[in-house]
Amino acid sequence: MATTRSRRPRASKLHSQGLAAHIFLIPWQLGLLLVTAIPLFASLYLAFTDYNILSSPEFNGLENFRRMFSDEYFWASVRVTLVYVFVSIPLQLAFALLLALILDRGLRGLAFYRSAFYLPSLLGTSVAIAILWRQIFGDDGLINQALGLFGVHGESWLQNPATALSTLIVLNVWTFGSPMVIFLAGLRQIPEELYEAARVDGATVVRQFTHITVPLLTPIIFFNLILQTIGAFQTFTQAHVVSGGTGGPANSTLFYTLYIYQQGFANFDMGYASALAWVLMIAIAVVTAIHFILSKYWVFYGDD
Amino acid sequence: MTTATAPIDSTRSPAGALTRRRRSRDLLKHLGLGVFVLLMVYPLVWMAVSAFKPGHLILTQPGLVPRDLTFDNFVQGWNALNRPFSVFLVNSLLVSVGSIVGNLFSCALTAYALARLEFRMRKVYLAVTLASVMLPLHVLVIPQYIFFSQLGMVNTYFPLLIPKFLATDAFFVYLMVQFIRTIPRDLDRAAWIDGSGPFRTFWYVILPLMRPALVTTTIFTFIWTWNDFFVPLIYLTSPKMFTVSVALSSMVDSQSQDGVGMLFAMSLVSLLPVLAFFAFAQKHLIRGIATTGLK
Numbered sequence: 001m002a003t004t005r006s007r008r009p010r011a012s013k014l015h016s017q018g019l020a021a022h023i024f025l026i027p028w029q030l031g032l033l034l035v036t037a038i039p040l041f042a043s044l045y046l047a048f049t050d051y052n053i054l055s056s057p058e059f060n061g062l063e064n065f066r067r068m069f070s071d072e073y074f075w076a077s078v079r080v081t082l083v084y085v086f087v088s089i090p091l092q093l094a095f096a097l098l099l100a101l102i103l104d105r106g107l108r109g110l111a112f113y114r115s116a117f118y119l120p121s122l123l124g125t126s127v128a129i130a131i132l133w134r135q136i137f138g139d140d141g142l143i144n145q146a147l148g149l150f151g152v153h154g155e156s157w158l159q160n161p162a163t164a165l166s167t168l169i170v171l172n173v174w175t176f177g178s179p180m181v182i183f184l185a186g187l188r189q190i191p192e193e194l195y196e197a198a199r200v201d202g203a204t205v206v207r208q209f210t211h212i213t214v215p216l217l218t219p220i221i222f223f224n225l226i227l228q229t230i231g232a233f234q235t236f237t238q239a240h241v242v243s244g245g246t247g248g249p250a251n252s253t254l255f256y257t258l259y260i261y262q263q264g265f266a267n268f269d270m271g272y273a274s275a276l277a278w279v280l281m282i283a284i285a286v287v288t289a290i291h292f293i294l295s296k297y298w299v300f301y302g303d304d
Numbered sequence: 305m306t307t308a309t310a311p312i313d314s315t316r317s318p319a320g321a322l323t324r325r326r327r328s329r330d331l332l333k334h335l336g337l338g339v340f341v342l343l344m345v346y347p348l349v350w351m352a353v354s355a356f357k358p359g360h361l362i363l364t365q366p367g368l369v370p371r372d373l374t375f376d377n378f379v380q381g382w383n384a385l386n387r388p389f390s391v392f393l394v395n396s397l398l399v400s401v402g403s404i405v406g407n408l409f410s411c412a413l414t415a416y417a418l419a420r421l422e423f424r425m426r427k428v429y430l431a432v433t434l435a436s437v438m439l440p441l442h443v444l445v446i447p448q449y450i451f452f453s454q455l456g457m458v459n460t461y462f463p464l465l466i467p468k469f470l471a472t473d474a475f476f477v478y479l480m481v482q483f484i485r486t487i488p489r490d491l492d493r494a495a496w497i498d499g500s501g502p503f504r505t506f507w508y509v510i511l512p513l514m515r516p517a518l519v520t521t522t523i524f525t526f527i528w529t530w531n532d533f534f535v536p537l538i539y540l541t542s543p544k545m546f547t548v549s550v551a552l553s554s555m556v557d558s559q560s561q562d563g564v565g566m567l568f569a570m571s572l573v574s575l576l577p578v579l580a581f582f583a584f585a586q587k588h589l590i591r592g593i594a595t596t597g598l599k
Contacts, residue, residue: 031470128571
């Protein structure tokens, strides 16, 4: 392909490509600068200030971070968010994987089931579904109606601090469809020959599952884990609607992002809110990094 | 699938016994899955049916079949916020369409440059794009808010739309880069040899071939923008500018328990465009998320 004849024009084309690339990238570069980079560093600066948007920011050192330590709402929001992430994500992925395994390998009606299970993950973050959830777990909601059939008289699940968060965990598990679809695609990638060879060698179904399916699926499990974890840390809509923006009862649904919103946009305490946001970003980065480090011990990337 | 051609004495041959066992196992699977599907969609069905029940009966009269069918909830809900609900639907539509146009325009340009053009910072830019996927919006939103409010853009759609025209939905850039890489390079080379520069090659060769990625971007941008609550909540404080999600949430705040019917009716209305999109594009949608992992 590369002939001597084309060498010189290619060099000039390379140059014109560089120029063209920068023209193509004008929107992206503007976005990176104005929408991402400058706000990122601005919020880092604001994190060390006292700023209420009316007067100019006043540098106050580590005061915002010191304040977090003695802020019971901060700790409540950390606890709520961590419980939510570490309970709902494993449950959600377990459902996703289980259903993907059941649906894999030529079951009729796959397309129907896949769509039915996928639908909730499209709707799950909407205000409408959060409203629905309020009613399902409310005083006379669907759950208590069902319990009533068995003679159990339930109380509002949302007004009880012990159960309010679990209703949102259920909501997140309900949206297992999108990781399930990714699992299904991953299962398709596993070559059928591996199973045939295993059968010839007399491997049982269980052994095939633990020695072929699971190892070859670990990159996909990892991918879903990272993606869903990052998303779960940023849960906002459901918590805001279900609690009416308060994070109640007794801070039991005070998600971290909801607390940032309250501080930043209800109290206009934007210095403190920026500090909170930076802590969130660092927390996400740390959790992601830990996942990557741990992945060396369980994610299988072939023999190379 | 083989039922039609199965031999009559299939039950006696070992292979027949196997398919029979398989068939009964599949039947069991279908039964279990059927129950599970029912459980999964029951909340949605309950909402849809309840929207047609008189408000005071929703929480007292269990069961799915409404005895007294009524459209009252829709009529009342439509006007519950001092202006017809159509205002919010139109607002949401405006924002969604604007976001789609912005994302298609800016992400396609960016992706083409990152996937195909040779320039020095290419690898760095790609890495930056990937990293920004993980950046939580909350760490940017406060300075962005200050910035837009100083420009007098609070209560306009500019803060919602401008970022879309600047390729900040890195997810879609990444998706398009991945897609462009699957397009054979020979096609570009042919256009190149015919004397097309990067712009003509992009417009006449790559862009038409990118259609599946563009459709995926359109669908997800629509659904995400339509459902988005956080950003509109921050920037839109005047009711006439509300998108559907903010309008619904303000209805929650102003309703008593009797308003459940209205809330359900309007929630249902708000989900219809998403459901319609889903019905229309579900195959494409599922292929899209299977290859990229979008939610």
